[in-house]
Amino acid sequence: MRSSLLGLIGFSASLACAQQQFGQLEGEFRLNGKETWKAFEPVREVLQASSAVIYGGWKSVAYGVVVSADGYLVTKASEIDKIEEISVRVDRKHFKKVEVVATTVEWDVALLKVDGEELPLVEWAEAEPVHGTWVVSNGSTTRRDRRVRVGIISANARQVGGGRAPVVLGVTLKINDESGGLSIDKVHEGSGADEAGLESGDIILKADGIEVKSMEDLQEVLGRKEPGDRLTLRIKRGEEDQDREVELKKRESVFEEEKTRNDAMSGRVSQRRSNFPRVLQTDLPLSVRSVGGPLLDLEGKCIGMNIARANRCETFAIPTKELREIIRDLMNPVQGEEGADEEEGSEDPEEE
């Protein structure tokens, strides 16, 4: 009895001290605290109805945006491509039959189809949000309820990653001084180039029959390819010309991104977090497994789709304007191929 009383006095004394020096705001009242989220309830209801939870077995691995009443939805492709036992939940309905209809590696978006009926769709925002606009997205979920994460638009919408092709041969190239063409400096282990037996010193002449004289020429050919596609390379080794067939792999699976000090303070980030033609930037504190869902404004209108957790203070989303084009292209594959035929500059093209 006595000791607990003493304990209590000790506790109060330290409390008084804490008040003066360390006033602090309890977790539920912070930006992403339970009490703060309550004000966003009308927007949460939109997520409840029109966002999808993607499961791999029992675990939720990503969110999705419902884009048609009969069950088409889009999500982040690279978060689901190794998932077995994929299932989808919209509101409280669980769909166990899921078809991956199409994907675009340029944007890392997959189109899925479930047998839905009269699913409520997100409403697209007309204008692009400006800096400081509140944004709301999926944060976590139970079987019954979606929960929010909130933040704001943080920076200018822009291209990230210099527009490099998302697939690579797996070589480091240099300009050959004698011929002026591209020669292989280094072949990266486990890459398509490695498996095809390319060697340092090989000079690249043609890719799929098209003459290649510069990094830009090669980028243009690669820009039209998907992971798993094959590319026929004509190379010159010594005095001999040879044809080699190279499997193209995803850039991030061959070239590990350089880890910066900022990455060290960021926790887990999306494996594919760069190399998008155009993104919105928010300060949403999303986890790797909570991207893929809709990005909503205070009206509950959809201003984009979360596509990557980039670092401690940056989350990227595909803007609605581009997202709607992507959806249209994925639902109509013929148009999709034309859409991919874009020429992009390249700032750092030595790794191809």
Place this chain on the structure above:
Amino acid sequence: MGCLFSGLGVEVAIPGTYFASVKMMKPLPHSERHLGRSAILCTLLFAVFSVGSRAGEKEGDRPYFNQKEVPENIRDLKRIQEALQKSLPRSRSATVSIDLGGGSGSGVIVSEKGLILTAAHVSGGVGKKMTVIMEDGTKHKATSQGLVAATDAAMVKIDEEGTYPYVELDGKDTASLGDWVYALGHSGGFEKERGVGVRIGRLVRMADETINSDCNLIGGDSGGPLFDMNGRLIGIHSRVGASLEQNMHVPVGEFLTNWDEMLRNAFIGEGPFVQKAGPAFLGVATEDREEGGVILKAVGEETPAGTAGLKEGDAIVELNGEKIENGKHFSALIKEGKPGDKVKLKILRDDEEMEIEVELGEK
């Protein structure tokens, strides 16, 4: 705990003691846990105390949403958004990236003439040269002024005369726990396409020399500004903890307290955020000369003296025009200088009078 001063993938040279000392300053997650329930009490008492004591000053421009425990509905949220978007353009125009070659931090202009507040671990010392970059990419040369080494406060001044966009300070230090705030900074270094990044949050912890917000910061944000929803400066970003909600800022009051001294280029206090340069160093051994002055007994190779061409046997009779009495006097004069200072020495070599300029080094 991370240091917010950063380069793009480049390791930044920061004195080794920095990390060690900062580690000790990390708020302990354990103690926060223990406070758990009691902290609700703290919050309430603190709010009553602070509102009560300053009510007179705050009435009027204190946003109504800061008086609520949390925003209650979409309308409250929109008022926060409106306030933020109204003050953001000016805050952005005054927020700069500070480029030091090997790495970069951020800062904010607080006077029309180009006075910048930043973190001491960004400016790195007094009298250092750096480049500041405005959001539109315009570059200006700048020089660091005074700093407070113990709390991470520092000033930098743009060299060129001009009229610069600037922000107002929260001069009466009215920021209170729970206030809605926003942070700006050039995360990871200057990126023109991206521009300055803005993050929203609340003041989640207040102490005399540090305030915490849940505005997420990262390397490169160091020295950047934290604003209240009227666009007044309330703090400068300093460091982060492991949790996303541990983002620490130097309160503006710390700058106000040391303002005049910092303007006079004072190096206030000691570490951990920046270490004072050692005493100035010339690199000679001397003996007293009968007629006054000193004679060089030895000149170190690759020392400031050696580089400047001083030779054994030279007699030094004046330093910056002041007659040297003896070795003790000479040594005291050198130690008064700072590394990087240039001193003029009048010497006698083979009875010929010469003047040699030497840039003092660091031992």
